[in-house]
Amino acid sequence: MGGGVLGTMHAWQAVLRGHEVIHLEREPEARGASVRNFGLVWVSGRADGEELETALRARELWAGLGERVPGLGFRANGSLTVLRTEAELAVAEVFAAGPDAAARGTRLVDPAEARTVNPALRGAFLGALWCERDAAVEPRVAQPALRAHLAATGRYTWLPGREVREVDARGVRDDHGDHHHADVVLLCTGAALSGLVREIAGPVPVRRVRLQMMQTEPLDEPLTTSVADGDSLRYYPAYRGVELDALNANQPQPAVAAEHAMQLLMVQRADGGLTVGDTHGYDEPFPFDVVEEPYQHLRQVAEAILGRPLPPVRRRWAGVYAQCRDTGQVVHRQRVADNAWLVTGPGGRGMTCSPAIAERTVEEIGL
Template identity: 55%
Template structure:
């Protein structure tokens, strides 16, 4: 049965919901309060990251998303999807012990893990010429071009004749109507549909504010990160690359050996830092990142994290990184620890926040750093929950 679906938000979650809706035969109107997506959806690595996902529902969702990303890329090659895999490199025997235990788990095959010695790392990714003891290849990891994805999806959907995108529209309220939904924007204009999906990301104010505060504990928090991009590397970084600090951050690496890893450098611990590097389709490197949880976040960009990240990247590559072209911070919405599914009526398996806030209106937010990875599978789950499949 075809329906008219109103989607609020032009980021990756909103765009993937729009894609799934049109692919399922529905008519879609998508609204974005900015001129274009400007939040965490375009300020990230573009990683489709299976390797670090927690065993269980998180891993299952990421594997489904990885499969769906392949299908999206077939329809929308402009996403820049590439199954390049990843290498997590280590320099210390205690770090290597973590990789050995991770690769010995029963789900290692599902993730496409393979343990490599230093020579194997360089054979698989010749651009990694630093002092590396070993590395773990994850064949399931992939990458997309985050700055291009929302526009590429919109351009493809416009060909269907069942899709409209409206920029500069901020929804302010939901009106009570006998059937369907009626949303009112900040100018007073109304937008009607059979169902609405609200994906406003880290914008916890506006129309989402009362829904996020009508429960005992606010279910989501905001996280700030630092990232940068360089000029062309001049050679191919054949995989995405992570350092040993990512083992501390991602739940998929929670094995007994993790507790005896060397302590993180104080400065890296202060900034919640891990090294991730992804090569863009223009040859430049996206390098990050940090994690800051205590609001209010500063309005300025601090230089120290970038210096630390540059040094980390140079140790892995074995030489100076190219000139930095741009730096930025971003803020994403993350499911608050210990909340999420404990809220009455919420779904999302403790991975993201999804609740039918009023009849036929669903709020979907809080995937955190998983947003790019999980977005197609989250959209699929939304449409199943809404009875639109």
């Protein structure tokens, strides 16, 4: 249940192990965070321990899937976190000298080497963290491409426009009144935590997070890596330490960035356009509209790094994803019946970590 990236990866893991899968999604196509994201497979900045281990395993799985399913758009493009101030550089120097930097595939490079890796970075900066293990996929087409691959096995059935209303000992019943037999039920509901989820699981330790993003017209040159700015040092847990404390104390974010808990992430799509974001909103009820000031800030930062104007914006959107309230927890797994498990709450790690999360789920339940 759930046609997003987490549900689709669980379907893949089940089919991989020889099982037959019926995959239900309440919308005609996945419409949530799985398509409203950067498509980043992001190893850099992950917290030591389970989060980093999950991201590294997921990176391996994404690479293998990319070879078998070209339609995912997987590419090992790496990333550059661009450092524009001495305080940001100090955080990066300590991080790059850390004991696990090599395992992450991360090192500190000067501006000349950064521009060798990504010639599109013509703005002024002091250095960059180069992470060769970061990668990207195409979020708008990844799930359909993987489903087509699964369908070719003859053991996978995709049923969109079907909302599960009941879980019983024999499977599930949908809102068409049809019953689907299943020995195991996996509910990958994303940010949909009311209705059936509340009925069978009760309150779950998961919150919802809202973001704003945008996509430009094609850039007339390759952006050969994904790009992050120094504010991402404030967001990702691996950078925490006294140097980050000094950055926060002595170099506060601009007011709009602080208000919307912003960082810059930027990745080029297959058509040449740039996906640029993002904001983080934690207080519900979320607004139904998007506000312009964060987009203006993102444009200014992106143009400063590129040293040129951005192409015109083609699309703007908001999205909501589910995040464990204990942000050190990679995902929330809960057995909600003898034959059923709820899997949700990966937060901003969902696109990155979903292959490894699914692998761990099926191993834990013995598929």
